[in-house]
Amino acid sequence: MSDDDTEFTGSNDVEGDDTHGFSTDFGDTELGDDEPKQGLFDDLLSGEPIFENKEVLRPSYTPHELPHRSDQINKMATILVAALRGETPSNILIYGKTGTGKTASAKFVSKELESTSQKYSVPCDVEYINCEVTDTQYRVLAQLANKFIEKNKERIDERIDSLEDLLEAVEEYEDGAAPSADGSEHFDYPDEFADASESDVSTGDDNRDTSSEFPVETEGYSDGDTAGESGATADGDAEPSHPLASTPFDSVTEIEDRIDSLEEDKDSFEDVPMTGWPTDRVYNVFFDAVDYDERVVVIMLDEIDKLVEKSGDDTLYNLSRMNSELENSRVSIIGISNDLKFTDFLDPRVKSSLGEEEIVFPPYDANQLRDILEHRSDVAFKDGALSEDVIPLCAAFAAQEHGDARRALDLLRTAGELAERSQAETIVEEHVRQAQDKIELDRVVEVVRTLPTQSKLVLFAIILLEKNGVHSINTGEVFNIYKRLCEEIDADVLTQRRVTDLISELDMLGIVNAVVVSKGRYGRTKEISLSVPLEETEAVLLSDSRLSDIDDIQPFVQARFEN
Ligand SMILES: Nc1ncnc2c1ncn2[C@@H]1O[C@H](COP(=O)(O)OP(=O)(O)OP(=O)(O)O)[C@@H](O)[C@H]1O
Numbered sequence: 001m002s003d004d005d006t007e008f009t010g011s012n013d014v015e016g017d018d019t020h021g022f023s024t025d026f027g028d029t030e031l032g033d034d035e036p037k038q039g040l041f042d043d044l045l046s047g048e049p050i051f052e053n054k055e056v057l058r059p060s061y062t063p064h065e066l067p068h069r070s071d072q073i074n075k076m077a078t079i080l081v082a083a084l085r086g087e088t089p090s091n092i093l094i095y096g097k098t099g100t101g102k103t104a105s106a107k108f109v110s111k112e113l114e115s116t117s118q119k120y121s122v123p124c125d126v127e128y129i130n131c132e133v134t135d136t137q138y139r140v141l142a143q144l145a146n147k148f149i150e151k152n153k154e155r156i157d158e159r160i161d162s163l164e165d166l167l168e169a170v171e172e173y174e175d176g177a178a179p180s181a182d183g184s185e186h187f188d189y190p191d192e193f194a195d196a197s198e199s200d201v202s203t204g205d206d207n208r209d210t211s212s213e214f215p216v217e218t219e220g221y222s223d224g225d226t227a228g229e230s231g232a233t234a235d236g237d238a239e240p241s242h243p244l245a246s247t248p249f250d251s252v253t254e255i256e257d258r259i260d261s262l263e264e265d266k267d268s269f270e271d272v273p274m275t276g277w278p279t280d281r282v283y284n285v286f287f288d289a290v291d292y293d294e295r296v297v298v299i300m301l302d303e304i305d306k307l308v309e310k311s312g313d314d315t316l317y318n319l320s321r322m323n324s325e326l327e328n329s330r331v332s333i334i335g336i337s338n339d340l341k342f343t344d345f346l347d348p349r350v351k352s353s354l355g356e357e358e359i360v361f362p363p364y365d366a367n368q369l370r371d372i373l374e375h376r377s378d379v380a381f382k383d384g385a386l387s388e389d390v391i392p393l394c395a396a397f398a399a400q401e402h403g404d405a406r407r408a409l410d411l412l413r414t415a416g417e418l419a420e421r422s423q424a425e426t427i428v429e430e431h432v433r434q435a436q437d438k439i440e441l442d443r444v445v446e447v448v449r450t451l452p453t454q455s456k457l458v459l460f461a462i463i464l465l466e467k468n469g470v471h472s473i474n475t476g477e478v479f480n481i482y483k484r485l486c487e488e489i490d491a492d493v494l495t496q497r498r499v500t501d502l503i504s505e506l507d508m509l510g511i512v513n514a515v516v517v518s519k520g521r522y523g524r525t526k527e528i529s530l531s532v533p534l535e536e537t538e539a540v541l542l543s544d545s546r547l548s549d550i551d552d553i554q555p556f557v558q559a560r561f562e563n
């Protein structure tokens, strides 16, 4: 049941109540019934006044409604509706800062598109790829190839099933059995018949020119179908029509041949291994898999800048020129990025092809963030768990972070967790402030942990100086300590110029603050101070195995005064 509850409901204005299925409603279930003894977890479960359903505040949750994104969603839909008409939609480039709802909106639209295409039996497939994870041309193509191979196999199986049903109907008919009530169902296989008739005419290419109509609507099939049905119902006494009458098949052998050839097709698909093939072989397999069926394919490349950064624009070049070579299908690309600069690195042809349509996701302001949080919090929290000022404060903090909805939701969830942990009944402003500090610290820890060793050494030098009470640290001082640290762990010593650059990078990351001050006739110098909590940062640095070798740090600082 809860599976269904999490389903996408296909409507923009569905209220969130059906998402309650997520909640782990242990409240008064089995636990108390036959086992009155209080177990380890009972207390913890019963004291849960804060969250009703925390999942809806997690980044992995795709909301049913996206307030303040209807313009962008409608624009996407207006472009993509072409796919439902069997036409190729323009490529779309979506961009906007982090946390502005790009991924959520694109996923929302793609679910709608797929469900509508199923409703009207229009062949349209949407494939989503996160290029931060899948970041080379090989991997993108391999993933797409394998997905389409899987889809093709599923469709082939369905076709074989329907052909086998047809064979059964013919057998029954020829055995003289009256057409059973479900016999008429056997006339109902648009895909297979369309496909069979299509392969009959595959020498002519006229149906390519009218690509706006899919073969499911071809006259051959629908006429046959209607004729079959009216024949059966109009005169009940008349000879029941032959099961093959409304199909492109003339004999059982033809059906059997068709099944054989479908089986062969199925066997011919070879999954692409995740490494090892030449890329053009992967491309060819992908190409053939996509072109196996007549359909429109929408390929969504999220974090597309990461792909271009890592492996250039070959993938995009290849994908965007596919349509001129595909015979049956059409491909359209949606690229999503929070960094527009990546387009500077694109081949001009790729750039103009990808950016046929552009949709901008502006940052949310505090009021919009408030709406977003309010929608989610209805479902996320128990009644009365939120004090009045909590949402406005989360929204205000996140608005300062360039209008990032992810940050706003993180704040609200973390504030709830902190309240829960302190066994408070309600979340109050103070929890939000603590949450803000915690998230900021988590960010710092992550940034520091992933710094290159050289930057870590520079940062460590600054920490050592601060720890020893040095204020307004200058670059020369940092360099001296840095040099000693390098010697201690046998690292290369960079030039002072490079170290100055690394300090600027740390400044940009918000880890240190470096201001240029004028020293009158002595020129200008940088004054550096740490802008993150010292102890936590030091702990992260020392958790790096190379730096943890530095055992006695005191002499270095003294060395500074000697210099
Ligand atoms: N209008 C909105 N209504 C409800 N939730 C939203 C809205 N916009 C964003 N969110 C939520 O905020 C979080 C971040 O959104 P999303 O992942 O779509 O951002 P993004 O623009 O793709 O960011 P990034 O560039 O970092 O990938 C998600 O949890 C998403 O569900």
Ligand SMILES: [Mg+2]
Binding pocket: 102, 103, 104, 302
């Ligand atoms: Mg995203």
